[in-house]
Amino acid sequence: QEISLKYGADRLGKRHDDSMRKFRDNRLGAFIHWGLYAIPGGEWNGKVYNGAAEWLKSWAKVPADEWLKLMDQWNPEKFNAKAWAKMAKKMGVKYVKITTKHHEGFCLWPSKYSQYTVAQTPYKKDILGELIKAYNDEGIDVHFYFSVMDWSHPDYRYDIKSKEDEAAFNRFLEFTDNQLKELATRYPTVKDFWFDGTWDASIKKNGWWTAHVEQMLKDMLPGVTINSRLRADDYGKRHFDSNGHLMGDYESGYERRLPDPVKDVKVTRWDWEACMTVPENQWGYHKDWSISYVKTPLEVLERIVHAVSMGGNMVVNFGPQADGDFRHEEKELADAIGKWMQEYGECIYGCDYAGWDKQSWGYYTRKGKDVYMVVFNPPYSKLLVVKTPKGTKVTKAVLLDGKDIGVKETARNEYNVNMPAKAPAGPFVIKLQIEEDASVTDKYR
Ligand code: H79
Numbered sequence: 001q002e003i004s005l006k007y008g009a010d011r012l013g014k015r016h017d018d019s020m021r022k023f024r025d026n027r028l029g030a031f032i033h034w035g036l037y038a039i040p041g042g043e044w045n046g047k048v049y050n051g052a053a054e055w056l057k058s059w060a061k062v063p064a065d066e067w068l069k070l071m072d073q074w075n076p077e078k079f080n081a082k083a084w085a086k087m088a089k090k091m092g093v094k095y096v097k098i099t100t101k102h103h104e105g106f107c108l109w110p111s112k113y114s115q116y117t118v119a120q121t122p123y124k125k126d127i128l129g130e131l132i133k134a135y136n137d138e139g140i141d142v143h144f145y146f147s148v149m150d151w152s153h154p155d156y157r158y159d160i161k162s163k164e165d166e167a168a169f170n171r172f173l174e175f176t177d178n179q180l181k182e183l184a185t186r187y188p189t190v191k192d193f194w195f196d197g198t199w200d201a202s203i204k205k206n207g208w209w210t211a212h213v214e215q216m217l218k219d220m221l222p223g224v225t226i227n228s229r230l231r232a233d234d235y236g237k238r239h240f241d242s243n244g245h246l247m248g249d250y251e252s253g254y255e256r257r258l259p260d261p262v263k264d265v266k267v268t269r270w271d272w273e274a275c276m277t278v279p280e281n282q283w284g285y286h287k288d289w290s291i292s293y294v295k296t297p298l299e300v301l302e303r304i305v306h307a308v309s310m311g312g313n314m315v316v317n318f319g320p321q322a323d324g325d326f327r328h329e330e331k332e333l334a335d336a337i338g339k340w341m342q343e344y345g346e347c348i349y350g351c352d353y354a355g356w357d358k359q360s361w362g363y364y365t366r367k368g369k370d371v372y373m374v375v376f377n378p379p380y381s382k383l384l385v386v387k388t389p390k391g392t393k394v395t396k397a398v399l400l401d402g403k404d405i406g407v408k409e410t411a412r413n414e415y416n417v418n419m420p421a422k423a424p425a426g427p428f429v430i431k432l433q434i435e436e437d438a439s440v441t442d443k444y445r
Contacts, residue, residue, distance in 0.1 A: 002243045005233050005235075005243065006208070006211075006234055007207040007208050007211040007231075007232075007233050007234050008233045008241035008242065008243060008245060009241050009243070009246060010214075012245060013270075014271050015225075015249055015271070017223065018223070019191070019222075019224070019225060020223075020225060022191075023095075023191065023192065023225045023249075023250070024271055024313070025349060026094035026141060026313065026349070027094065027304075027307075027313050027349055028304055028313070028314060028316075028348055028349070029093050029094065029095040029097055029143070029273075029313060029314070029315040030088055030093045030315065030316055030317075031096075031315045032097065032098045032099060032131075032317075032319075032320065033054055033102065033145075033283040033317060033318070034127075035054065035099060035101075035104055035106050036067065036068070036070040036071065036074065036106045037053050037055075037056055037057070037102070037104065037284040037285070038053075038284055038285040038319065038321060038322040039070045039073050039074070039322045040053075041053060041285050042285075042288060043287060044056055044059075044062060045060070047060070048287075048288055048291070050291045050292070052282055052283055052284065052286075053283070053284040053285055053286035054103070054104075054284030057103075057104055057151060058151075067104060067151075068104075068106070068116050068152060070106075071106065071116065071120060073122075073322070074118065074121035074122065074322075075121065076123060077323055078323045078324040078325040079123075079127070079324025079325075080324065081127075081130035081131050081134035081135075082134050082137075084131065084134060084135075084320075085135045085137065085138040085140060087326070087334055088135065088138065089140065090335065091334040091335070091338040092338050092341030092342065092345055093140065094141060094349065095141035095143055096140055096142055096143065097143040097144070097192070097194055097275075097315055098131055098132075098142060098143070098144060098145060099145045100128055100144045100145060100146050100183060101146055101147055101150070101179070102147050102196075102284070103147045103151050103196075103197050104151055104152060105152025105153060107179075108128040109126055109127070109128040109182075109183065109187075110126050111182055113175055113178045114153075114179070116152050129186070129187070132190065141192070142187075142189065142190055142191065143190070143191055143192035143193070144190050144193050144194065145194045145196060146180070146183070146193055146194070146195055146196070147195075147196045147197035148176060148195060148196070148203060148230075149196075149197030149199075149200060149203075150172075155168040155169065155171045155172035156169075156172050157169045157172070157200075158201065158202055159200065159201040159202050159205075160202050165202075169206070173209050176213075180216070180217060181216070181220065184217055184220040184221050184224075185220070190224070191225065192225040193224065193225075193227070194229070194252065195213075195226070195227060195229050195230035196229060198230055198231075198232070198238070199238070201236075203232060204232045204236030204238065205236060207231070207232040207235075207236060208234075210230050210247075211231065211247075214230060214231065225250065226248045226249050227248050227249070227252035228240075228246055228249075228250065228252050229252045230247075230248055233247065239251060239252075239253055246270045249271060250270070250271035250273050251267070251270055251271070251273075252272070252273055252275075253272075254274035254275070254307075254312070255274070255275055255276075256275075256277055256280075256281060257274075258303060258306050258307060258312075259310055259312075261309065261310060261363070265310070267312065268311040268353040268355075271312075272311070272312040273312060273315060274303075274307050274315070275315040275316075275317060276295075276300070276303055276314065277317045278300065278316070278329070278330065279291075279292045279294050279295075280292035280293050282319060283317055284319045285320060285321050285327070286319070289327075289329065294329065297332070297333050297337060300316055300337065301336075301427060302376055305365070305376070308347075308348050308351050308363075309353065309363035309364055311352050311353035316333075318330050318334075340426070340427070344374075344400065344427075344429045346372070346431075347365050347372035347374055347431075350367050351366060351372065352365065352366055354366035354371050354372075355389060356371070356387065356388060356389060357387050359385055359386065359387070360379075361373070361377050361378060361384050362375045362376040362377060369434060369436075370431055370433075371431070371432040371434055372429050372431055372432070373386070373397075373429065373430040373432065374428075375429070382423075383417070383418065384417040384418075384419065385414070386407075386415040386416075386432070387413055387414050387415075388413045388414075388434070389413070391436060392434055392435070392436050393434060393435045394407055394409075394415050395433045395434065395435055396432070397418070397430050397431070397433075398430070398431050398433070400429055400431060403420075405418045405419075405420050406418040407432075
């Protein structure tokens with residue numbers, strides 16, 4: 001028996017409208033974390049902090065007024081929105097999520113509700129406006145990251161413990177509504193809002209407000225998509241309401257981690273989007289990437305495929321430098337991913353969970369009647385084992401250029417797919433042609 005909720009899920013199951021379908025079919029996105037934290041790049045008063053660079057204000061216990069003085073140094077001379085958009089296009093991302101405002105409170109757009117915006121810096125210009133235009137001109141969707149928690153605002157509260165807290169936080173929520181309405185009005189081509197900084201008790205005690213924000217944005221921007229992280233229900237339960245139903249349009253809890261391909265197949269029942277950093281945990285620019293492991297392009301690629309194989313999206317993070325350029329590691333990564341997507345993107349865009357048992361050579365994805373094998377770990381036997389669900393037969397195995405590579409049935413619902421004669425140097429893709437509901441008599445008893 002379900003309990004009655006005023007601010008729980010407003011829908012059961014996936015959305016199937018065009019905007020949601022586009023969100024899902026995009027599959028690969030880039031995250032941009034850009035704010036004042038790019039200037040110190042993880043170092044404060046001569047000390048380098050190993051924690052996430054965008055949290056430096058917190059690690060180094062810098063008071064807000066002192067932190068916000070970094071605005072005097074915000075002058076990204078190499079910033080070129082068109083170059084950023086070209087880089088994203090070349091990487092093969094279909095959308096970019098931009099930090100409009102991170103926890104520090106600095107706004108990448110000239111908000112009339114805050115003094116802490118690009119307009120009050122030497123650079124002066126509307127960064128967000130330049131970016132949304134440049135990305136849209138390349139056919140790339142723009143999503144807005146927005147942190148509700150705001151370290152620059154005197155009315156923000158972590159919890160509500162007095163009448164004063166309540167009054168202050170209500171003013172803060174009104175301020176936040178105003179900023180969100182401002183974003184939706186100024187940038188009407190925005191496709192998605194991705195909320196962060198929503199874990200505090202103050203917000204969990206105001207679940208009504210999270211439901212209100214989602215409705216407000218949906219009324220203003222038909223089709224807009226909203227992540228689950230915004231929401232808290234009547235009891236402060238987040239992401240999934242007290243009845244276990246997903247709130248918002250897609251689950252957004254997979255941050256720097258992914259669902260297990262065998263144990264967590266339940267995630268295929270809803271839409272979800274994961275995001276990842278390239279170093280262990282740096283979203284904003286950190287000057288020293290040697291302090292943690294840095295993933296190779298192949299490791300990033302495997303995570304992208306892993307997400308899509310389970311019906312999710314993957315967003316790869318970039319932390320641009322204060323001068324407006326990208327570090328060489330990120331440029332090289334974008335190039336490497338782009339090259340692979342150019343050749344094999346067919347198994348990513350518009351693809352979904354295939355519903356077949358995971359095999360050790362890699363991952364399946366699926367688009368309609370095409371099942372893709374994305375091979376990351378070719379076996380010594382040079383034979384790729386495929387096990388199909390009951391009633392599904394594999395009739396042919398081809399490379400993406402159409403070349404037949406051969407498949408042999410080895411047992412009921414089991415096949416060996418050949419490796420290509422000339423083994424590719426990296427992860428590659430085989431497309432399977434299948435017959436479903438093959439109720440035909442078979443030779444196995
Ligand atoms: O923007 C990036 C990160 O800065 C931000 N989300 C990504 C996309 C993020 N970092 N950490 N978190 C979100 C979750 C933070 C949780 C914690 Fe805490 C904050 C752990 C310790 C401080 C809040 C307070 C939760 C536990 C204590």
